[in-house]
Amino acid sequence: MSRKSFPAVKNDLLLRVCREEGPVAETPVWMMRQAGRYLPEFKALRAENEFVKVCKDAHLASEVTVQPWRRFASGELCEVARSLPWAEVTAENALDAVIVFSDILTIPAALGQTLTMVPGKGPVLTPAGDAFRQVSPEDVSRFVEDELGYVFDAVFASRMKIHSAVPVIGFSGAPFTLFSYMVEGGGSKTWAAARAAFYRRIREDPHFLKPIESVVAQYLIGQYDAGADMLQLFETNADELPAEVYSEFVVPGLRRIVAQVKQSRPEAIVALFAKDYRRLEDLADFPDVLGVGWKDDIATVLAKIKARGLSKVPVLQGNLDPAVLLSGDLEILHKVKELKIKMKNEKWIANLGHGMMPEMNPSMAKTFLQAVKSSL
Amino acid sequence: MSRKSFPAVKNDLLLRVCREEGPVAETPVWMMRQAGRYLPEFKALRAENEFVKVCKDAHLASEVTVQPWRRFASGELCEVARSLPWAEVTAENALDAVIVFSDILTIPAALGQTLTMVPGKGPVLTPAGDAFRQVSPEDVSRFVEDELGYVFDAVFASRMKIHSAVPVIGFSGAPFTLFSYMVEGGGSKTWAAARAAFYRRIREDPHFLKPIESVVAQYLIGQYDAGADMLQLFETNADELPAEVYSEFVVPGLRRIVAQVKQSRPEAIVALFAKDYRRLEDLADFPDVLGVGWKDDIATVLAKIKARGLSKVPVLQGNLDPAVLLSGDLEILHKVKELKIKMKNEKWIANLGHGMMPEMNPSMAKTFLQAVKSSL
Numbered sequence: 055m056s057r058k059s060f061p062a063v064k065n066d067l068l069l070r071v072c073r074e075e076g077p078v079a080e081t082p083v084w085m086m087r088q089a090g091r092y093l094p095e096f097k098a099l100r101a102e103n104e105f106v107k108v109c110k111d112a113h114l115a116s117e118v119t120v121q122p123w124r125r126f127a128s129g130e131l132c133e134v135a136r137s138l139p140w141a142e143v144t145a146e147n148a149l150d151a152v153i154v155f156s157d158i159l160t161i162p163a164a165l166g167q168t169l170t171m172v173p174g175k176g177p178v179l180t181p182a183g184d185a186f187r188q189v190s191p192e193d194v195s196r197f198v199e200d201e202l203g204y205v206f207d208a209v210f211a212s213r214m215k216i217h218s219a220v221p222v223i224g225f226s227g228a229p230f231t232l233f234s235y236m237v238e239g240g241g242s243k244t245w246a247a248a249r250a251a252f253y254r255r256i257r258e259d260p261h262f263l264k265p266i267e268s269v270v271a272q273y274l275i276g277q278y279d280a281g282a283d284m285l286q287l288f289e290t291n292a293d294e295l296p297a298e299v300y301s302e303f304v305v306p307g308l309r310r311i312v313a314q315v316k317q318s319r320p321e322a323i324v325a326l327f328a329k330d331y332r333r334l335e336d337l338a339d340f341p342d343v344l345g346v347g348w349k350d351d352i353a354t355v356l357a358k359i360k361a362r363g364l365s366k367v368p369v370l371q372g373n374l375d376p377a378v379l380l381s382g383d384l385e386i387l388h389k390v391k392e393l394k395i396k397m398k399n400e401k402w403i404a405n406l407g408h409g410m411m412p413e414m415n416p417s418m419a420k421t422f423l424q425a426v427k428s429s430l
Numbered sequence: 431m432s433r434k435s436f437p438a439v440k441n442d443l444l445l446r447v448c449r450e451e452g453p454v455a456e457t458p459v460w461m462m463r464q465a466g467r468y469l470p471e472f473k474a475l476r477a478e479n480e481f482v483k484v485c486k487d488a489h490l491a492s493e494v495t496v497q498p499w500r501r502f503a504s505g506e507l508c509e510v511a512r513s514l515p516w517a518e519v520t521a522e523n524a525l526d527a528v529i530v531f532s533d534i535l536t537i538p539a540a541l542g543q544t545l546t547m548v549p550g551k552g553p554v555l556t557p558a559g560d561a562f563r564q565v566s567p568e569d570v571s572r573f574v575e576d577e578l579g580y581v582f583d584a585v586f587a588s589r590m591k592i593h594s595a596v597p598v599i600g601f602s603g604a605p606f607t608l609f610s611y612m613v614e615g616g617g618s619k620t621w622a623a624a625r626a627a628f629y630r631r632i633r634e635d636p637h638f639l640k641p642i643e644s645v646v647a648q649y650l651i652g653q654y655d656a657g658a659d660m661l662q663l664f665e666t667n668a669d670e671l672p673a674e675v676y677s678e679f680v681v682p683g684l685r686r687i688v689a690q691v692k693q694s695r696p697e698a699i700v701a702l703f704a705k706d707y708r709r710l711e712d713l714a715d716f717p718d719v720l721g722v723g724w725k726d727d728i729a730t731v732l733a734k735i736k737a738r739g740l741s742k743v744p745v746l747q748g749n750l751d752p753a754v755l756l757s758g759d760l761e762i763l764h765k766v767k768e769l770k771i772k773m774k775n776e777k778w779i780a781n782l783g784h785g786m787m788p789e790m791n792p793s794m795a796k797t798f799l800q801a802v803k804s805s806l
Contacts, residue, residue, distance in 0.1 A: 243619050246787060250756035257761060296751055298727045332708065332725060349708060351674045375672055380626035385633060411622060 224277025348407025600653025724783025
């Protein structure tokens with residue numbers, strides 16, 4: 055694949071907000087976990103296809119990737135969307151990006167843990183303890199291509215399927231998040247075993263997660279080369295650590311990964327989602343886009359970042375509490391309006407503070423998108 | 431019952447740290463959820479007695495309350511402890527308080543929801559939706575006495591059982607935490623339904639939780655009268671809310687509850703545990719003791735509090751990550767030492783940043799207590 059053969063992205067609002075110097079009048083919007091179980095069309099496809107199969111089959115993965123865009127695409131941009139059974143297409147509910155359908159656990163799976171999706175429980179990995187297979191520096195490129203190339207195919211297929219109508223977002227789990235799943239063997243309510251293992255490991259070797267950084271960076275680069283314009287690094291679980299541990303042992307790795315990606319692909323837009331880390335402003339100097347979970351007030355985060363006097367302030371992304379979508383249309387409109395007031399004249403990508411949830415439905419997403427796009 | 435008939439507390443270190451003006455040389459210590467499933471003696475008792483029965487039977491509840499103290503009591507203070515089968519008594523591993531064995535869900539249960547403990551799942555309530563039984567202001571005292579008096583009996587029995595050797599801590603769930611359990615019908619990984627319901631309810635009536643405040647205050651007062659010297663208000667779940675919502679809709683209620691308790695029982699020591707609330711320093715002007723979860727750096731919290739220039743700085747309590755106990759003795763010693771350095775010459779009650787966990791064992795608790803009490 056060569057990025058030169060791709061048609062330019064038609065609705066490049068998201069990219070312009072990230073790349074242009076001055077303000078951009080319109081606010082781009084997408085939703086974390088926008089392809090997923092709140093969509094009946096996703097559930098229909100999943101009913102016939104096992105989770106890991108969907109991830110690994112470029113046709114199925116790209117199909118799921120574009121499902122929310124078909125439903126919420128901009129009418130002007132893609133006539134085909136209007137004719138599809140699930141389409142609810144207007145200019146007012148347009149999604150400005152798709153995110154490739156994949157899983158944060160692709161890397162642990164590539165490293166040899168078996169990944170399955172257990173209904174009602176979520177992803178389950180065969181536990182790796184606190185040690186996992188190491189990939190030597192000279193083998194990283196080959197390893198990533200061999201073991202994770204299916205994700206690049208899914209990115210490429212997604213971009214083709216939407217004729218570059220909107221940007222495709224690629225993503226990877228960040229080192230601590232990967233480690234936490236590897237230790238716990240899946241999701242956890244407390245992540246206590248993961249933290250306990252992390253404390254032990256960093257006492258032995260403060261850099262024990264370093265080898266995984268190149269894998270993550272190379273994995274993001276591969277997705278860029280396959281057609282993803284924005285790459286999001288999900289450090290979703292490290293906010294469970296004490297802030298001072300996060301600061302000392304997690305941030306440097308995030309910084310190195312972003313640097314590695316930007317150095318080899320300067321045009322790639324790199325977004326970092328560190329959810330509820332208590333010192334988000336400390337992360338403001340290296341990614342292009344910085345996600346904000348729902349517990350922080352985005353205006354406070356922005357003020358703290360501005361107080362740093364950086365030469366470049368990252369675009370903020372977020373931070374509507376996903377639970378607002380469950381509380382009714384009126385509440386969604388109110389809260390989005392509050393956010394719009396806070397982020398008026400600021401560079402902002404509207405999004406949730408975390409992912410869409412299975413107990414949601416498309417109508418909630420539609421209200422959110424309309425609230426962002428309309429002049430409330 | 432009359433507090434005047436109680437013998438004075440013998441080991442009053444915890445009380446002195448809270449009441450005296452100047453610094454106190456020694457650090458008092460206890461552990462949230464110190465009576466619980468990490469103790470074999472607790473499991474032995476629970477094997478023969480259903481959870482709610484243990485809470486409601488003053489003999490059983492007080493037995494469980496004093497179990498960790500028997501195991502980790504100060505040898506000088508209570509000869510009887512030494513002769514008990516579980517005792518591991520030295521001066522170096524002394525617990526400086528017991529906390530009455532009860533549940534945060536006693537109030538929802540009193541309001542008519544049925545509480546059961548489901549193995550492997552935790553407490554389960556019959557769901558109340560987002561509306562719950564209101565208690566009229568004139569009925570609060572009688573309601574609390576009738577429906578929650580069994581907790582007062584447990585406090586009284588606990589104090590008698592230890593001959594006032596150490597202070598007994600009473601506690602209550604705070605309004606949002608109670609509401610969140612009432613809505614979800616038990617624990618939740620995301621608490622999204624609770625937040626969604628909360629947003630709806632505060633839009634209709636910003637003061638909808640106010641009626642519960644007097645119940646909580648009266649419940650704490652009743653525990654004080656029964657012999658508890660410190661009363662801890664657990665607002666464990668409100669940190670899932672956006673900081674600005676917490677600040678506007680949760681803090682005023684906490685403030686009113688503490689004021690009501692302090693006004694009617696000025697001698698009572700009131701502790702507030704707001705876990706990971708992002709603006710802990712904003713809570714510093716009303717409780718005597720302020721708990722700090724494990725994600726905040728306690729030194730940073732203290733510095734922010736001091737920057738407020740209050741006439742009285744609360745005693746801080748916490749903030750060791752409970753997961754440290756799972757990572758081995760060496761790690762416990764290291765981290766407690768770090769904490770002791772941070773809190774040197776400060777008023778501090780050593781504790782975890784959250785509760786003891788079922789996957790722990792008494793040896794971990796013992797190491798923690800020894801680390802606090804020894805001169806590391």
